Amino acid sequence: MDTRNLFVSKSGEILQRWLEAFPNAKAARLDAVAASASHPDLLWLRLSADADIPARFGEIRRHWAESSVIVLAEVPSDDQAIACFSQGARGYCNCHAQPALLRNVAEVVSQGGLWVGESLLARLLRATSQALPASQPGAAWTQSLTERECQVARAIADGAANKEVARQLGITERTVKAHSGAIFQKLGVRDRLQLSLLIHRNPEH
């Protein structure tokens, strides 16, 4: 049976105010996912201040790839919010937020919206207004890849399909996929389109 709202935390605890907001909500511990076979529309992820964000979101993608993730921060901060949104979160708020606000967040995210804090938006807007230096020659993306991965990355960035990259480099399509998967993971991009954008924003000499 599908659950609309699933509250996930280290202890599996569910706060009273969460139940006030969503009487039919369920709770789960992140490491006991096998016991919770539900597929919630909304996954509420309680995070402590020192949580390992990429690891948490990696686990969530493995088990609840379809769910929209809303972070409930024990100690809200813009840094943690940025990390969460960069990992695909769709909302970020205080874990002690009022039930009315939680319902509102749920409604917004269910409609495909994002719940972004005011101070976070202000911080992000400031970041765009500050002129950031252009990337240096030999930008960082090549430094985190092996030589062969760089070759595959360049070919993909130039618009080649996997079969074409395979032909160009004299390897099988399977090998191209293996390299591109490693490249995506190392550079923190989701697919070849975002890889191409990243590479063209950071040209190499």
Add this chain to the structure above:
Amino acid sequence: MDTRNLFVSKSGEILQRWLEAFPNAKAARLDAVAASASHPDLLWLRLSADADIPARFGEIRRHWAESSVIVLAEVPSDDQAIACFSQGARGYCNCHAQPALLRNVAEVVSQGGLWVGESLLARLLRATSQALPASQPGAAWTQSLTERECQVARAIADGAANKEVARQLGITERTVKAHSGAIFQKLGVRDRLQLSLLIHRNPEH
């Protein structure tokens, strides 16, 4: 008598879908503010692509300092969104958005929240670590596409998957595919990766 929702535009026009969302909404022209002495909770500001953002917001501050401003963009863009939020807007969406979405935006902003588009957030998150290239004079690719196709093309070029484009523009994934197919055919590209390369080689004003 206070008006909860006031739609402000150059012509004072009010679209049918806005009335569907808010049957008791009022409309006003920006230059005829003296005739409209209402103090709306929410001020919906329709903006064209070439609107003078600081001037518009300056006028609004003079007459409706207490109102929360939600921008209805005729041609949504992250650049314009950034300018609006920097001027204090609390929401930014497409002026042809669905009534249900408009009501949702209203609810969020009334509760003190912000309505931020997904591509804008992605853009802002990237800006915290990368310099953004300045726009170049416009190129021909926009001339061969319809208005909606341009919006889809821009979203794709920015790295969005079909589902994300659908969320951003308030349409179904099926419609995104229909538009992107037409775009590929008109611009003579094979897929979204090559579309992105073409668009970034030919930036628009």
Add this chain to the structure above:
DNA sequence: CGTCATCCTGTACTTCGGTCCAATAGCGGC
């Protein structure tokens, strides 16, 4: 010699992207 990183490859699977068929509705021009 054992370990590690790198490069290569396989099968298998799910999801995404893209295409082909179809349709309705609104709008503006003739």
Add this chain to the structure above:
DNA sequence: GCCGCTATTGGACCGAAGTACAGGATGACG
């Protein structure tokens, strides 16, 4: 009123992309 265009949407289908499992070969290094 008709036509063409645009926008939107559906179902169905298939290939591509991406991921997960697995493994072998080679060279560098302690």
